[in-house]
Amino acid sequence: TGRDFVVEHKKFAENYRLYARSHFVKGIELGVILLVYASHSPLAKDTFVYIAMTISSWFLVISWIMSPFIFNPLGFDWLKTVYDFDDFIDWIWYGAGVPSNAERSWETWWFEEQEHIRSSSFWGKVLEIILDLRFFFFQYGIVYQLNIASNNTSIAVYLLSWIYFFTLIGIYVIIAYAKERYAATEHTYYRLVQFLVITATVLVIVLLLEFTKFEFMDLLTSALAFIPTGWGMILIAQVLRPLLQTTVVWDTVVSLARLYDLMFGMIVMAPVAFFSWMPWFQSMQTRILFNEAFSRGLQISQILSGVKSHVERRQ
Numbered sequence: 001t002g003r004d005f006v007v008e009h010k011k012f013a014e015n016y017r018l019y020a021r022s023h024f025v026k027g028i029e030l031g032v033i034l035l036v037y038a039s040h041s042p043l044a045k046d047t048f049v050y051i052a053m054t055i056s057s058w059f060l061v062i063s064w065i066m067s068p069f070i071f072n073p074l075g076f077d078w079l080k081t082v083y084d085f086d087d088f089i090d091w092i093w094y095g096a097g098v099p100s101n102a103e104r105s106w107e108t109w110w111f112e113e114q115e116h117i118r119s120s121s122f123w124g125k126v127l128e129i130i131l132d133l134r135f136f137f138f139q140y141g142i143v144y145q146l147n148i149a150s151n152n153t154s155i156a157v158y159l160l161s162w163i164y165f166f167t168l169i170g171i172y173v174i175i176a177y178a179k180e181r182y183a184a185t186e187h188t189y190y191r192l193v194q195f196l197v198i199t200a201t202v203l204v205i206v207l208l209l210e211f212t213k214f215e216f217m218d219l220l221t222s223a224l225a226f227i228p229t230g231w232g233m234i235l236i237a238q239v240l241r242p243l244l245q246t247t248v249v250w251d252t253v254v255s256l257a258r259l260y261d262l263m264f265g266m267i268v269m270a271p272v273a274f275f276s277w278m279p280w281f282q283s284m285q286t287r288i289l290f291n292e293a294f295s296r297g298l299q300i301s302q303i304l305s306g307v308k309s310h311v312e313r314r315q
Contacts, residue, residue: 008073
């Protein structure tokens, strides 16, 4: 993990700040590639062949996502996982525009993560944009696999997918604007906007089901196409920050980036929460990390701390 051996528990938010870009995002990206390969590759139809070809890659995905927590003492303690989740949510949604440090505010941390881009040369930024274009290949490859495409290989299908993508962005902007404008003071207007957006979305889906070959499975498949595209757009917007920061587009970029980090955090925390829920996994991790005497003392201290908190609540 690149960090020295520690004997105290590190919160999930701290681990996320440290490993988000070096471990978690790379692991999720590789995982999405493997899922797309499993969904659309002819070789993946043979389960044994797929496992034989991708087992090392899946092991890399698991290592990137789980290694910071496997070597984190009490990383799979259920109570600490619950507290870490609350702390992570507070960090993500810390007041926008409120001056604070990276340990308290997601927005401050996010801006600090872009410092290397600001100090890059012109050609370094061009190279950064070229590398970020790889996320658009997901959309290009997947949209032709949708049922609504009807096996049409025309470039118009790809161009039409961009219209859908920007429509989704527009819907998000409308809801975000309504929330900022009306949620606190004009709650009825905010609910009305939500109702109109949901009604229009349902109506469009019904029309697509009636007059095209659209199927509900296309919604899940298109998520594998549009989510990487959105992340690629955010990364490119970070490079173009000097041009965008004074426009209304930048507020949308920051808001979307917050949602993406929230989504990444939920994806990473899901297996952590699952293993924390398993009663034997925490004990196994403690025995692996520490010797038996220390493990026994750690378990006793957990029991005593639990008894102490119970007594304090009764008082």
